[in-house]
Amino acid sequence: MTLTQNQSYHQVDHFVGNTPLIYLKRLSELTGSTILGKAEVSIVDGLYEEGHIPGASNISWHTDLVDNPNRDIVTKENFEKLMSRLGVTPDTTVVLYGDHDNWFAAWGVWIFKVYGHENVKLLDGGRRKWLAEDRPLDTITPDIRPTEYTVSEVHLDTRALLPEVVAVAEGRTDAHLVDIRSPDEYQGRVFAPAGIQELSIRAGHVPGAVNVPWVAAVNPADGTFRSAEELKTIYAEQGVDGSKPVIVYCRIGERSAHTWFVLSQILGYEVKQYDGSWTEYGNVVGVPIRNPAGTVWTGK
């Protein structure tokens, strides 16, 4: 699953194209090829074991891409361990895909970029489209020779922390805020989507944020991304045109990774992902909140 020594990154580019996305047809032509690492990042337990794209490894979002028990992204050391376990070298192009239209796989791309692994792509349409096209699954886990992966640079400039978001909310910093949750969450009519336990004490959104639900970026039929032109228009209609830095957030930061991918990787804007998101912001004492619906915890 790893690049052989004499295959350069440019050769990989020749195979998969110099885009942040790889398309199903191309990937399945490359199935069995040794130039790619493939990994599934799904949130539903047991999906990978049930069957995955032939040759793909498993990345668990809960244990591999976040830091436990702290609320943080995976540490540099654990990311290095993960990459070594996956047999990845700095030259390996890794294709990520997963369930829920790639939410968690997009989080994976973000983490890869944070730790300086630029050769990472998202499989357009993810698991859903692969299955919709009745493409073959496999149940065998690839036999991978571990590597000794080391992270050489960390790019924390793609991550926004609370003070930065508060600064934008208070007008001290100029940036576009994009809330990608559902309109009901954004308007403050509900605290969280139905069935979700992790709540914030306050409803509403960060002042100044515009609402573009993540799903606007995908074709409803198969979960693939809309064309770059369409995407540009959709976000520009809400004033997000790349003229200012962008901060995206959602409830816990995983769906917003999807929008982060769209804006930064497909449209090339300067984007930070606020992974603290509403479950952090909506619980913080003393920060400004906009709540058009006026819903109050245990009240109304």
Added chain:
Amino acid sequence: MSDAVPAEIPQLHEPELRSPLLRLFALGLALAAVYMTFRLHGHENYGRAASWVFLLGLAFGWVLQRARFCFFCMLRDLFEGKDSRAALAMLLALIVGVTAHTVLFTAWIRNPMAGHLPPRAFIGPVSWVVGLGGFAFGAGMSMSGSCISAHLYRLGEGSLLAPISIFGALVGAVLGLMFWNPLYLRVLQDAPIVWLPAWKGYTAAWALVTVALGLIAWGLLRWVPAPAPIQTRQRPTAGRVLHAIFTQRWPAWVGGLTVGLLSTAALFRGQPLGVTAELNRLARVTGDALALLPERLEGVDSFRGCRILGDDPALSSNALFVIALVVGGLIGAAGTGMISPSNPKLKAYPLALLGGILLGWGGYIALGCTIGTLLSGTHAGAASGWIFAVTMVLGVRLALPLRWWAER
């Protein structure tokens, strides 16, 4: 061994060498093989997949030997002796394998008609080339006395012809490589890859194959010999069970059942069963060294089957499989406590070489032999496997008189 035995001893597996030491040897070898399996698992250049390949090779060689699962013997019994028991076991191996593969495939591909092939399975191109390969291979079986896999497990039984036939197969594979390019460019490049379930779904493919095999089995029932007088049934004791497993030849149907399941296990845990990929790799190395081959072999990598895989400096996984198969056969043979080296007539030697060449050539152009193309292929629902099967039977039948001549 060869010089001491008079020439008139018939080439049958008469016990000649009996010794309890043989059993001890088998036990030692089996322990060494188990140790190897664990070593491979932990080895940095091999790992878990290689360990599985080795284990499956051991099991396959041992089962082939214990059940005398041999395509040529099966057909010979049928054509000469009007005894269809081995043939029925072969049909059972096919039905079990096809059924178990169907179970596997339904988990891997929801809709087989969507135009995708299951991962790894040996589903090859359909053209007259696979038919010709099967025919040549069948003729080679009659001439050399068995197919490649049986030659391999017979190495462990002390067969004198097997090494000659295997050498011939290497030569044949070099010939296959030398003339590969025109075959590929004129025929194989455009040949369709036919997977039976892709036609009308899993149910139709499974039913078609099972009914066809069932009908053949029905036709063969008349040649099942009358059973021997019923022996007094004895309560199974540990000793009797061990004797049945390690010493007595297994009933044919046990072999058929086991081979069908082993083939499925092999696909499930890695590569389908096949014994000629390593032979073809050796042929390529040899051919290159002798400057016999074209600089580029067109399109070889585009097919599934016993093709040449990447030139790994370490032992290829197919080499491990073949080595394990030979060791498994040897464990099976020595475990009986007797070894019966054959003593063929002089004229059998050149015939074994010639037959070996046909085995190697036919197996190369058909992208596999009785194991890779026929067994793994038909199990996977490959039309190419069925074509190979039919023409191979024809080849065996037409060349059978040569075998009679060699043994006369």
